[in-house]
Amino acid sequence: MNYKIALIPGDGIGPEVVAETVKVLEKVSQKYGHTFEYTEVLAGGCAIDATGACLPQETIDICKASDAVLLGAVGGWQWDTLPGDQRPERALLGLRKELGLFANLRPALLFDELADACPLKPEIVEGGLDLVVVRELTGGIYFGEKGFKDTDLGPAAYDVEQYAEEEVRRIAVVAFDMAMKRNKKVTSVDKANVLESSRLWRRVVAEVAKDYPEVALDNLYIDNATMQMVRYPKQFDVIVTSNIFGDILSDEASMITGSIGMLPSASLAKGNFGMYEPVHGSAPDIAKQNKANPMATILSGAMMLRYTFGLSEEAEAIEAAVKQILAEGYRTPDIYTDGKKAIGTKEAGDLIAAAI
Ligand code: ATP
Numbered sequence: 001m002n003y004k005i006a007l008i009p010g011d012g013i014g015p016e017v018v019a020e021t022v023k024v025l026e027k028v029s030q031k032y033g034h035t036f037e038y039t040e041v042l043a044g045g046c047a048i049d050a051t052g053a054c055l056p057q058e059t060i061d062i063c064k065a066s067d068a069v070l071l072g073a074v075g076g077w078q079w080d081t082l083p084g085d086q087r088p089e090r091a092l093l094g095l096r097k098e099l100g101l102f103a104n105l106r107p108a109l110l111f112d113e114l115a116d117a118c119p120l121k122p123e124i125v126e127g128g129l130d131l132v133v134v135r136e137l138t139g140g141i142y143f144g145e146k147g148f149k150d151t152d153l154g155p156a157a158y159d160v161e162q163y164a165e166e167e168v169r170r171i172a173v174v175a176f177d178m179a180m181k182r183n184k185k186v187t188s189v190d191k192a193n194v195l196e197s198s199r200l201w202r203r204v205v206a207e208v209a210k211d212y213p214e215v216a217l218d219n220l221y222i223d224n225a226t227m228q229m230v231r232y233p234k235q236f237d238v239i240v241t242s243n244i245f246g247d248i249l250s251d252e253a254s255m256i257t258g259s260i261g262m263l264p265s266a267s268l269a270k271g272n273f274g275m276y277e278p279v280h281g282s283a284p285d286i287a288k289q290n291k292a293n294p295m296a297t298i299l300s301g302a303m304m305l306r307y308t309f310g311l312s313e314e315a316e317a318i319e320a321a322v323k324q325i326l327a328e329g330y331r332t333p334d335i336y337t338d339g340k341k342a343i344g345t346k347e348a349g350d351l352i353a354a355a356i
């Protein structure tokens with residue numbers, strides 16, 4: 001089959017980690033006989049420098065004409081003095097809205113080989129950890145009405161948290177579908193004891209659950225969920241939650257794995273379209289030094305094969321290759337420990353490609 005991929009290398013280490021991912025995808029294409037057709041486009045700081053806009057219309061058009069988008073990272077010190085609405089990071093919000101990416105999937109996977117990187121006690125995570133946070137990405141307080149007004153206590157600012165039933169329903173469906181392919185357990189996280197929008201959330205999730213009688217549904221308040229995440233994270237399999245709670249909870253979950261350089265993510269639209277990117281940012285401090293860990297982006301590429309192209313065997317081949325080089329003792333600087341074999345960005349890509 002022939003698949004069209006829009007590539008957004010972006011800024012900082014973005015181009016380096018995307019290049020290694022393409023290397024790995026090309027190996028997959030040789031081995032399994034697929035054709036990946038890449039179109040490289042600009043977004044973020046490099047787009048500001050080249051065109052004046054962080055998200056040029058051409059980028060949006062090419063992404064829409066592709067089957068999937070693979071993104072490195074955007075942002076960097078050079079653009080930090082720009083006003084908030086002109087920053088490179090705005091490109092991400094723009095892409096989510098323009099491409100209708102309402103579901104953000106962030107697996108937190110603790111590789112057995114990296115267990116020593118986990119900040120929790122070994123007995124808590126014994127046997128590894130494998131959970132996924134399904135975060136609503138285009139609604140809630142980040143996109144609700146914002147403004148200023150005068151109050152009894154003087155000038156004030158506000159942001160509105162609002163969810164339509166349909167927004168909750170479609171994200172819940174993504175979570176339950178995923179649970180069916182995993183361990184048939186969903187934990188919905190909200191703050192239904194104080195928020196009206198959370199009470200609606202809880203009611204709609206319960207309605208969706210009726211269509212999945214095999215899946216067990218739990219509800220947790222966000223404050224309890226953040227606590228449980230470090231107390232006993234193995235109780236979780238699929239977590240579904242709102243935009244803001246998911247932002248916080250998925251960062252917390254990622255820290256349990258101890259290595260930001262290992263974590264992939266997917267942002268999905270209706271149908272199979274998706275944008276895939278590492279959880280980490282542009283890491284300008286290590287850019288162009290062959291130090292970045294490309295595995296988060298390579299694993300994002302695996303998610304792209306699985307979720308958008310339906311190529312599970314190929315996705316598993318990439319994941320197995322990553323595990324293999326870790327088991328062989330290779331480590332990029334972010335996960336290096338004494339006695340291991342230090343490698344750079346390019347060597348990591350070469351080794352993973354070879355392992356496939
Ligand atoms: P953003 O706002 O884009 O999330 P950030 O500054 O919060 O950016 P990162 O860019 O992810 O965070 O970087 C945080 C730290 O983690 C940096 O010191 C960076 O060097 C390190 N880091 C991030 N990604 C990687 C990677 N792939 N490999 C190695 N180190 C990384």
Ligand code: MG
Pocket residue numbers: 281
């Ligand atoms: Mg950050």
